[in-house]
Amino acid sequence: MPIIRFAVFRFLSMLGTLVVVSALVFFIMNLPPGDYLSNLISELRATGQESGIAKVEFLRHEYALDQPLWKQYLIWMGFYPGPHGFSGIVQGDFGWSFEFDKPVAEIVGDALWMTVLVNVAAILFVYMVALPLGVLAAAKSKTWVDYTSAFVGYLGLATPNFLLALILFYYGHKYFNLPIGGLMAPEYEGEPMSMGKVNSILLHLIIPTFVIGTSGAAAMMQRLRANLLDELSKPYVDTARAKGVPPVRAILKYPLRVAFNPFVADIGNLLPSLISGSVLVSVVLGLQTIGPALLTALKSQDQFLAGFILLFVAALTLIGTMVSDVLLMLLDPRIRYGGRDR
């Protein structure tokens, strides 16, 4: 099966890319002078708390921060034995957050899944909105349907997300009694999953999804409209009509299939922009995603925490690209059989 071979190949190349990305992330994070612990030491020195220094020095050694940078990287990734043998990302040890004084895994644990949840919801929202609106706008191009959807779309593109969030919170709460802030009601936090918790999460998801997804949906809609308009003037659409295919089906069955390609290919592009966009939104909306943690970690040079989160985002993006590549292959026979023997 060529498709499986392709998927495996894509997966392997993704792993390779991920390693390169991890190196980039690590070295870029270490570009500014100093690290969290050396900052702490100088701070302790300045305030005369010499006693704390010994502990920090111990931590420095414990996390191999006294090693050269390339070694630090290898130890972090788990490619090279650190003070406690092989113990890095590859082995499932994500490191220690100095800022929160907790293992990284503990800090990001739930937040990771919440991030995935919010972003998957946002992507679904983008597709569910963009698909019908884009098709409608193309089919009825240059009518009021088209102009209205374009107007709403541009509005969505142009409004800053956090502003949209605040407006929606206010009116959502006022008219629909939607909850404000957070991803679940406070009483469910730390509780095991239950129907009530799922319900609460879903209810809390509505506004964040809308806020994060709007601009993506607007852009996607315009792109789909443009692609579909191009396809609508192709001869094969005339062929379908000349066969007697009813007008609506003639659009949905033929040109949409072709116009769908860029739509699918964009999953990979959509993810990183959604995630980076959602960082700010998460802070404003008080969502327990990794966004706020990332912001704190970057500010205080908490390198293991920041590094892990960045790596995670990169992994999500790569997975998105891979999914869209494999989908494209399934969807488009020209890609699938591009080189099949004639």
Place this chain on the structure above:
Amino acid sequence: MREKRLIKVRDLSIGFGKGPALIRDINFDVNCGETLALVGESGSGKTQTCRAILRILPKAARIHSGTAILSSPTGGCDLLSLSERELGDIRGDRISMIFQEPMHSLSPMHKIGAQVSEVLCLHRGHSKRSAKQEVLQSFARVGFPDPERVYRSYPFEISGGMRQRAMIAMAIIAKPDLLIADEPTTALDVTTQAQVLGLIKDLQQETGMAVILVTHDLGVVANAADKVVVMRKGRIMESGSVAEVIDDPAHGYTRQLIAAAPVIPHEANPSCARTIEDPILQLQNVSKSFDLRGGGFMSKGGLVKAVRGVNFTIGRGKTFAIVGESGSGKSTVAQIALGARAPDTGGIIRFWPENGATPLEVQTLEPEEKRRFQRQAQMVFQDPFSSLSPRMQVIDTLTEPLEIHNIGIRRERQDRAVELLEQVGLSPSMLRRFPHAFSGGQRQRLSIARALALRPSLLVCDEPTSALDLSVQAQVLELLEDIRDRMALSYLFISHDLAVVARIADEVAVMRRGQIVEQAAPDVLFTAPKHPYTKALIAACLEPSVCQKIDLDAVATGAGNPQSWPEEYRFKDMIAPELVETDPGHFVRVAL
């Protein structure tokens, strides 16, 4: 027996947007089993007229008035006033249509079998499974050797001619009363065209359907139609039976069209063999292979030999023409001759800047020398609509080559541009215009002017007239002949059209699959062709005369598998016979 009328079009007027009707007062009838040809040049409105019958018009088009009565056993109905839903029942069932571009007329995402069986699913209530048998039969009927395979294929997996067959299969599968074919063969090679026309004719005899054939090619009309309607600028100029209109045209415009159609000469006028004493360009043992990218990732592709061992010499001031169908390698030869592509090792291209000078070996030139060579060898492209930048004024287009090669100052370059326009028969007042303000023929004149800007001695013309209307084509050919004689230019002329070549060339080489199969002066080649492939090309060339009917057998033999050729021309172990000189100046690939 009184002929039964199938469709009656009366007072049809079509306009675009809010403007006045551009196509007016169209009247014609088509009887059952009859072929009506709509003929005209581009912009004559023939395509919109035939599309109006099925109401598959561009968005901006409006039908202002008219009726198109389709008779049926239960009485007639006016196609132009039916609802979209009622029309949907007629489309594909009683009236079907074939479009011009076989490359894009089938959806690239769906299998051919599914697209064809959809017609039966829509109109006969079949399921995909129950339709399959009928679809396979129709595939066999239109001449697919392996219907099952085509059924499973996607359109991009088969050639243009095959796609057009699939379109025909789709159009006839519901046994329509009327088939509308909009330039069905224009995008195809001549031999394929002959086969497709023959196929439509056979099907017509079998099922008794009527055909409306839209074309610009009078040769096609003379061979395939019973009645003809000549259109120009949205009006009917003349209509009548083919015999009347073609052999005895009443309207001046029809006469003009017929006169403009290039024909292959019939009388032999043998000229003596010439040895070329003053050559300008010589290709010796030129081959070119391309690596094919493999299927899937990490699998190896094959090697395609686009050009195999081509030799020829062009004399100074002469025109050497290469004729061949798509994929014959003729354009690759043109690119190699210009130094735009390197030949495989061993190939030599010699260029003599002037008589008796030491030749340049183009394939080994340094970049700087190559630039100097390219000043003397210029190209005229096929499509004047895309080979001129739409964002550059004429003056910029014409002075750009001079700027690139640092010739003259601004003032001199502008003078040169004026001079160039005059040379190609355009007015200097057009200097500040953009290409969109010019017609196809004028644009081709512009691109000729651009090619002349550097005062080259060799012009490579790659199908310079194939995108043009017949009457314009004649003018451009005239211009090319005129400037060749005036400026002592030499041409390497690439074309698929034998009739064009017959007119302009001093020597013609016929290429098939990367090899020259026959080479001679045009009068020899066209009156006494030897190679079966050349014979097929000539037989497939349709002439605007009713008495010259096409010989489909000759076409099928010559254009087909080499194993069907006479013994001495056949391939031995996949290798063609050597090119030998059978008569003075007449080379044929034949085993003696």
